[in-house]
Amino acid sequence: MSLTSAAASNWEADALPATKVRSYWQSVGYRLRHDPVTLVFGAIVLAIILTAVFAPWIAPMDPYKDSVIGRLKPFGWRGHILGTDELGRDMLSRLIHGGRISLMMGLVPVLVATIVGGTLGIIAGFGGRAVNTAIMRTMDVFYAFPSVLLAVAISGAMGGGIANGMIALSLVFTPAICRVAETATAQVRNLDFIEAARASGAGTFTIIRHHVLGNVLGPVFIYSSSLVSVSILLASGLSFLGLGVKPPEPDWGLMLSTLRQSIYVNPLICAVPGIAIFITSICFNLVSDGIRAAMDVRM
């Protein structure tokens, strides 16, 4: 009994390859785990997201509670750790709550653009010449606008607001993601294994789902992750211009815009919301760089 099990485990040990072979995703995970910079900044990103999600429980005070006598007070004034804003509301609580809309306006457009742009790109890459021309030339038109200008144009014409801002930003990012997806699809569509799948009777939809998607998702994901920080900057820019959130709702861009009038009274407070935008955007940027390095095997 013990002899046979020993023999069996011996045999198993022999059958194992000399070095462990990792799958693609395992190797991506391995590289990410051994990249301290990405891990640290990823943890900060996670902390920022969690703070925003659980804002009502984390924020020390009511972000809407104003005070006539406590306006634009310095850091640490009567328990206001980051001071108060131009209406006497607690800055720290407003920053924590403001993260909700700022992060949502940064993340949702990238998500929408990834789904819409990715789908359009695969259709363009896999469809015929006419379909490809129709989709890609339409995208070229939106590509011909500087991104800030297109976002301002659409949300400005539609009258501002969170929803319109997110629609505008989604439209800004869709063409770029579509291009990436189209290029990735075109690269694999004529390879032998697609031909083999077709010969074995797979329909177009099956081929796309099983053979194309896996090859397109990687590059699209890498590219989309790099857009998150751009999106956060653009979204806060829209709010700064008065095209995003309406007061008294807290939002980093809007806070920056209303506090700007008070730079002669308390300059330090006015700089605070920008620091939140900056830290969030740089962390997303560095995490995206790390993901790219871990996922792009050619690098």
Added chain:
Amino acid sequence: MLAYIIRRILYAIPIAFGVSVVCFSLVYLAPGDPLQTILPADATAETIEIVKKEYGFDKPIPVQFALWVTRVVQGDFGVSISSRRPVIDEVMGSLSNTLVLTGFAIPFAFMIGFTMGAIAGCYPGRAIDRFVTGVAVMGVSLPNYWLGIVLVIVFAVEWMVLPATGMGPSGSASFSIFRLDDLRYLVLPVITLSMIPIGILSRTTRAAVAEIRGQDFIITLRAKGLSEFAIIRHVVKNAMPGVLAVMGLQFGYLMGGSILIETVFTWPGSGFLLSKSIINRDIPVLQGSILLLAMVFVATNLLVDLLQSAIDPRIRRA
């Protein structure tokens, strides 16, 4: 070469057409009746009737588009709701002010970005490379309008060495780039505006220089006994066309993307006009300035492509 120029120009025509379709539809994106969108609230019944006829609002949309294009080509962009002046006058005046800003910001960003990128590319992996890469990441992650506010706080509010906002002590009308007093108003906006191009240009230059330094002909040059300085000259010459193209694109981006910076510094350029038109819900000005800025961007891209193909013949054959 001629064939390439013609092909590139022909390619730009449908893009310009598409851009004008997008700009045309902005009026219809606005909530409410398009007629009310482009007319002041107190317009008389006759005015409404005249505009309705002239703009073809009683006709199908393609006809309205054709009428609109005909007017735009003749320079008629409609009348501003808030100032009652022709849109074209307002936009053209502000466009030249933006050009002043961009004209200073791009060379400034090129000098700093190219130098930083070239040095980093010469010493890949070393401390200086890490430093430049860090600065580049910060440059593109920075909300540049916030940097503008911070610069105003430091240099105008705290130290009082530079003016905070505006364009010259006596306004934009008498602004001259040859007067030192006026130039002081340029310093902060130009630095703020060049932050993103510095980040992008140094990244591009670093990648190009590092790539070229790894090529075989550099080993040949070194084997020939060329000095390190002469080798750098070769590297820079090879890296230049790609970097110049990126710089050209950045010029287009700044022309169209300076809205936030101009709002911070109340610089009376096209971006500031745009931001005013949003506050006033002045859709004719919004539409006109976006159309012109987008066309400037399309034209810049075209020009960059043509110039690049003139410098680097490999592109024409592709």
